[in-house]
Amino acid sequence: MYIIVVGAGKVGWNxxxxxLEKEHEVTVIESNRRRYLTVEQELEHNVxxxxxxxxxxxxxxxxxxxxxxxxxxxxxxxxxxxxxxAREKYEVExxxxxxxxxxxxxxFDLLGIKPSVSATDLILRLLEHEVPEYGLVHLLDLQExxxxxxxxxxxxxxxxxxxxxxxLQMPEGSLLISVLRKGKGFVPGPDTVLEVGDExxxxxxxxxxxxxxTLFGPADNGAGAGG
Amino acid sequence: xxxxxxxxxxxxxxxESHARLEVGLDKxxxxxxxxxxxxxxxxxxxxxxxxxxxxxxxxxxxxxxxxNIVIAQxxxxxxxxxxxxxxxxxxxxxxxxxxxxxxxxxxxxxxIDMLETAVREGLPRGATPxxxxxxxx
Numbered sequence: 262m263y264i265i266v267v268g269a270g271k272v273g274w275n276x277x278x279x280x281l282e283k284e285h286e287v288t289v290i291e292s293n294r295r296r297y298l299t300v301e302q303e304l305e306h307n308v309x310x311x312x313x314x315x316x317x318x319x320x321x322x323x324x325x326x327x328x329x330x331x332x333x334x335x336x337x338x339x340x341x342x343x344x345x346x347a348r349e350k351y352e353v354e355x356x357x358x359x360x361x362x363x364x365x366x367x368x369f370d371l372l373g374i375k376p377s378v379s380a381t382d383l384i385l386r387l388l389e390h391e392v393p394e395y396g397l398v399h400l401l402d403l404q405e406x407x408x409x410x411x412x413x414x415x416x417x418x419x420x421x422x423x424x425x426x427x428x429l430q431m432p433e434g435s436l437l438i439s440v441l442r443k444g445k446g447f448v449p450g451p452d453t454v455l456e457v458g459d460e461x462x463x464x465x466x467x468x469x470x471x472x473x474x475t476l477f478g479p480a481d482n483g484a485g486a487g488g
Numbered sequence: 489x490x491x492x493x494x495x496x497x498x499x500x501x502x503x504e505s506h507a508r509l510e511v512g513l514d515k516x517x518x519x520x521x522x523x524x525x526x527x528x529x530x531x532x533x534x535x536x537x538x539x540x541x542x543x544x545x546x547x548x549x550x551x552x553x554x555x556n557i558v559i560a561q562x563x564x565x566x567x568x569x570x571x572x573x574x575x576x577x578x579x580x581x582x583x584x585x586x587x588x589x590x591x592x593x594x595x596x597x598x599x600i601d602m603l604e605t606a607v608r609e610g611l612p613r614g615a616t617p618x619x620x621x622x623x624x625x
Contacts, residue, residue: 314554316580338530338554350584365530368558371565 265290265327267313267343268334269300272359276333277304288322292334313343316350324351333359337368344374409467410438415459418479422459427451434466435473490522497523499538529559535567545571553577557585564590 262285266273269291277289281304289304291297292312301308311318313332324330330347332340340358347353360366360379369377415422421429426437426449440449441460447453455461463473490496498509503526509517517524527534529550540546546563548556553576560574573591576582582594 314581315578316584336554338552338558342554342557346581346584349588367532368530368562372558372561 262286262328263323263326264329264331265322265324267330267332269296269308270333270335272333274300276331277307281307290318290322314339316346319343319346319351324353327351327353329353329355329357331357335361337361337365341369341372341374345372407467408464409470410462410464411470411473413461413463413473413477415455415457415461415477417457419457419477420479421477422455422457424455425451426453426455429476432465432469432472432476435469436464438462438464490520495521497525497538499525499527499529499534501526501528529555535562540567540569543567543569545569545573547573549575553581560590
């Protein structure tokens with residue numbers, strides 16, 4: 262695939278590297294002379310100097326035969342218009358735009374620039390995923406060891422409070438390793454009864470998070486998973 | 489346009505720009521019925537505060553082509569302002585957006601035309617370009 266990446270900042274440069282590793286043909290366009298010279302030392306002929314808002318710069322980079330244009334500059338207006346021109350003038354099939362300021366997202370939608378990717382949105386979504394209402398916090402990823410450690414705060418509607426740890430149907434590949442109660446931590450045994458307000462730490466194989474969330478989540482969900 | 493009796497509202501990021509509006513006026517900008525809002529053109533709140541919802545005409549003339557093109561499309565599509573005019577310095581893009589149905593003004597194009605005319609008028613009568621072709625004007 263021939264891919265044009267506009268903007269050789271951290272995002273653009275690393276994106277270009279990855280794409281080149283995957284053996285795509287790539288041209289990165291950078292409008293800052295100094296940045297261009299830095300990036301050019303590594304990417305050589307795969308980087309082109311110029312302001313991609315200007316049509317001739319895009320044409321020099323061969324936009325007519327591009328399969329994809331990815332606009333990841335730090336300027337939302339630039340990203341919007343480069344993608345708009347790529348699609349509407351040069352009929353590039355696939356475009357991706359970076360949204361720097363999430364407040365500009367409606368403007369991208371209005372101009373029909375899809376998909377647009379906002380780092381702030383991604384982090385927010387990740388946060389929602391990792392810290393839902395009953396407080397599951399992703400503490401640590403031990404990638405090499407293939408383990409994760411998560412923390413959960415047991416809320417009022419939690420399905421496991423009042424139950425013995427030994428009675429919990431913990432998903433296979435997961436283990437409760439500590440309970441923090443009223444400022445003091447201890448290692449729970451089978452007879453430990455969980456209370457509202459406990460913060461529990463669990464270690465688990467990656468991929469078991471959803472099951473744990475269900476078990477430790479609000480009672481109606483927890484009961485279903487426990488049964 | 490204010491002098492002609494139109495209602496004019498200016499939106500600018502720089503509060504100091506207000507002083508420039510009053511140069512050559514015998515009364516204050518607001519006293520003459522003008523409106524001035526401080527804010528960025530891409531901020532929906534600022535556009536609304538400046539009165540875009542009831543505007544009959546909208547002129548996008550910041551110093552950035554890209555900003556102008558984006559704001560003009562917002563004015564056209566979201567707020568459905570009947571007349572939208574966009575300042576675009578880059579002649580190539582002005583031409584393309586004009587073909588897309590945007591009403592554009594390209595100061596670069598205007599300046600080139602004026603300069604060309606001035607040069608031609610300055611030339612002695614009957615002067616021909618070096619290659620001998622007859623002059624177009």
